[in-house]
Amino acid sequence: MKQAARTRPLSPEPPDAANEDLPEAGHADDLIELLFFAYRDFVSDPDRILEEYGFGRAHHRVLHFVERNPGLTIAELLDILRITKQSLNRVLKELIETGYIEQRAGTSDRRHRLLTCTPRGRRLAEQLAEVQGERVRRALAEAGPAARGPASRFLLAMIDPTDRPGVSRLLAAAPPRPADEA
Amino acid sequence: MKQAARTRPLSPEPPDAANEDLPEAGHADDLIELLFFAYRDFVSDPDRILEEYGFGRAHHRVLHFVERNPGLTIAELLDILRITKQSLNRVLKELIETGYIEQRAGTSDRRHRLLTCTPRGRRLAEQLAEVQGERVRRALAEAGPAARGPASRFLLAMIDPTDRPGVSRLLAAAPPRPADEA
DNA sequence: GATTTACGTCAGCCTTGTTGACATATCTCA
C-alpha cells in the first residue's frame, strides 16, 4: 500500500509514565484518520445489503432511526439527519410506498406525522443493525471489552455539545435489543 | 428533540461488577449511533471552510492524504479512498489546476505520479486538520486522556482486518505534527 | 379570522459516486 517509514506506537498501551503530561498535544491526527477508515468500513456492510433492496444509505438512516424510535416525527428526523425536508421526503416517500414505513397522524397534534416501521421494515432494519452490531462487537472483543466505556465517551464528546442532550435522550429512549443473536 | 422514555446509563463508567459477563451481547447499538453522530459533526467543521474555497469533501480527503503522505501515488490513493479512478481524477485535476497539489513522475518507475502538496495546499490541509484536531483534542479532554488508547484501538478494530496493516503503516509513516498550535 | 406551524411537492442544480470504453506511456519478460 505504501512504503513504510518511521515507526511510532499505533495504539498506545497504558502510557508508561512520561509523555502523558501533554494530554492534548498532537496525537489527534491518528484519531482523525482512524475515524475516516472506521466509518468507511462501518457503512460498507449495510451498503451491500441495501443494494439488494434497491435502497441507499439515505434509506438506511431513515429506516434505522424510525425503527429505533417508533413514533418519530418528520421534524425530529430532520434534526437527527441534518438534511432538508426535500431530501428526506424523497427517500421517505419510497420507504412508505414500498411498505417499509408507515405514517399516522399525531393524536395531540394531528399535523405531526408519526413514523413507524412495518414488520417488513423492522426486519430489514434489524438485519442492517445486525451486521453493524457484529462489526462493533468484534471490534470490542479485539480492543478489549474495557474499551467500550472510553470509546463511547470519546465518541459522545466528539458530538457538538449542543446536540449531546438530544443524542443521549435518543440513546436512552431506544429499546435495548435482545442481545442480538448472541 | 424527542420525548424521553426509559433510562439507561449512557457511557458506562467502570462497570460495577455484574453484567460484564456478557461482553458482547447488546450494547453495540449505542456505538452504532454514536459513530453516526460523531462522524456527522466531525466532517461539519471542514465543510464550512471548504465552502470558501469552492471545494467539497472529496477534495478534502485527497488533500489530506497527500499532505500526510507526500509522494503518494494514484494507485495508493485509490486504495485508501475506495473510489474509482474517474471519481478521483475529477477532484484531483481541480486540485492540481488550482495549484494545491503537484505531480511528478516516479524515479524508479516513471509511470507513477508522485503527488505532493504545494505550500498553498499544505496550508489548507493544515487548516482543515487543525479544526478537526481541535475537536478531537477537546473530546479527549472531556472523555479523559486515558480514553485515547482504548478509543484508538476500538476504531482500528472496526476496520476490515485486511486493511489494518495498510492503515497502520499509513499512520506510522505520517510525520507527527508539531503539537498543533498547542 | 389571521397567523404560525408541520408537512408535502414541483423544479432545477451541484457534488460525488458509478460503469464502460478507449488512449498513452512505461515497464517487464520471453
Added chain:
DNA sequence: TGAGATATGTCAACAAGGCTGACGTAAATC
C-alpha cells in the same frame, strides 16, 4: 526486440443524495 501487463488519463452517460426557492394545504394558536 516485440508482446503484453501496468499506471494513469479521459470522454460520456448516469444515479444517489445533497441543496435552494417557491408554493400549497391542513391543523393549531392567538
